[in-house]
Amino acid sequence: MALAVGIRGLTRSLLRPWVRVPGPARGRTEPAAGGGDGVRCFGSPRVLVEPDPAAGFAVMKMRNPPVNSLSLEFLTELLISLEKLESDKAFHAIILTSDCPGIFSAGLDLMEMCGRDPTHYAEYWKAVQELWLRFYLSHLVVISAINGVNAAGGCLLALSCDYRVLADNPKYAMGLNETLLGIIAPFWFKDTLVNTVGHRTAERALQLGLLFPPAEALQVGMVDKVVPEDQVLSAARSELAQWLAIPGHARQLTKSLMRKPTADRLLKERDADIQNFVRFISRDAIQKALRVYLEKLKQKKT
Numbered sequence: 001m002a003l004a005v006g007i008r009g010l011t012r013s014l015l016r017p018w019v020r021v022p023g024p025a026r027g028r029t030e031p032a033a034g035g036g037d038g039v040r041c042f043g044s045p046r047v048l049v050e051p052d053p054a055a056g057f058a059v060m061k062m063r064n065p066p067v068n069s070l071s072l073e074f075l076t077e078l079l080i081s082l083e084k085l086e087s088d089k090a091f092h093a094i095i096l097t098s099d100c101p102g103i104f105s106a107g108l109d110l111m112e113m114c115g116r117d118p119t120h121y122a123e124y125w126k127a128v129q130e131l132w133l134r135f136y137l138s139h140l141v142v143i144s145a146i147n148g149v150n151a152a153g154g155c156l157l158a159l160s161c162d163y164r165v166l167a168d169n170p171k172y173a174m175g176l177n178e179t180l181l182g183i184i185a186p187f188w189f190k191d192t193l194v195n196t197v198g199h200r201t202a203e204r205a206l207q208l209g210l211l212f213p214p215a216e217a218l219q220v221g222m223v224d225k226v227v228p229e230d231q232v233l234s235a236a237r238s239e240l241a242q243w244l245a246i247p248g249h250a251r252q253l254t255k256s257l258m259r260k261p262t263a264d265r266l267l268k269e270r271d272a273d274i275q276n277f278v279r280f281i282s283r284d285a286i287q288k289a290l291r292v293y294l295e296k297l298k299q300k301k302t
């Protein structure tokens with residue numbers, strides 16, 4: 001099994017970095033995220049980046065319609081955008097949000113985990129690990145402006161940020177709901193949740209696959225602030241000011257001190273974790289459970 005699939009190699013083969021942005025943003029100058037003028041948006045087909053270098057941050061908008069499911073290509077594009085911002089000294093922070101109305105992310109793309117071969121599962125899981133590691137340990141301040149429902153892998157992405165603002169809409173529930181699909185959140189999903197909400201809340205939430213509506217998400221500490229829907233981005237921007245006022249090296253080292261032990265657990269067992277995933281997801285019973293779940297999603301429309 002090819003476990004050595006490098007995300008960087010994958011990246012190179014999938015995309016030329018900084019392809020022109022398709023759709024509404026293509027080729028025109030938009031107001032930057034922080035209100036500055038004349039700063040060109042960049043990105044890739046599924047990730048739109050609105051930079052405000054003068055203010056030191058960029059808004060990263062996920063746009064993989066209909067539900068921002070984290071396909072291999074989308075994961076790769078998110079990683080490229082993160083890498084680009086991290087390597088540019090003008091940027092100290094990112095606001096991560098969604099460009100898909102009502103949806104932050106439906107989590108991992110079930111089509112990547114259904115009916116594929118072990119090599120694909122391994123490649124996909126390695127990319128999922130990479131996304132978590134890179135967001136969790138990023139030296140940038142990362143704030144998520146959660147403007148829609150946010151399940152499982154999407155929730156993990158938000159939990160990897162430094163601060164979470166959630167739009168106050170009862171439909172915008174978030175959580176690690178893996179058990180509802182008959183699958184299990186891996187230990188590093190679990191650790192990330194425990195680090196955010198504490199052991200007891202995480203234990204109950206994970207076993208029951210709970211998706212918390214905004215008031216409850218705030219109450220258990222899954223998010224830091226709930227604001228009216230039209231204020232999610234502005235609230236994230238206001239919060240950013242406090243984070244950016246802290247000397248960067250002190251904040252970064254403190255972040256690393258807090259998070260490295262959790263990340264190191266995965267780094268030490270990365271290949272074993274991939275093999276475990278491949279074994280688990282390849283089981284007939286798991287494949288059947290995923291197919292049934294996907295079918296239910298489709299049937300709810302009819």
Ligand SMILES: CCCCCC/C=C/CC(=O)SCCNC(=O)CCNC(=O)[C@H](O)C(C)(C)COP(=O)(O)OP(=O)(O)OC[C@H]1O[C@@H](n2cnc3c(N)ncnc32)[C@H](O)[C@@H]1OP(=O)(O)O
Pocket residue numbers: 066067069103105106107108109110111149151152153154177178181183184185186276277280281294297298301
């Ligand atoms: C050791 C082993 C460890 C294994 C660990 C594996 C970890 C997995 C973590 C995960 O992230 S699993 C994914 C969990 N996600 C969910 O349960 C969310 C499922 N989606 C929904 O509940 C709904 O789609 C929504 C997000 C609430 C949005 O609802 P809405 O009514 O707006 O849209 P739909 O009509 O339901 O969906 C539109 C379209 O998208 C397809 N789809 C939805 N979610 C996914 C997904 N996660 N992956 C792939 N495709 C998805 C859905 O089937 C529809 O497709 P269609 O063809 O248009 O019918």
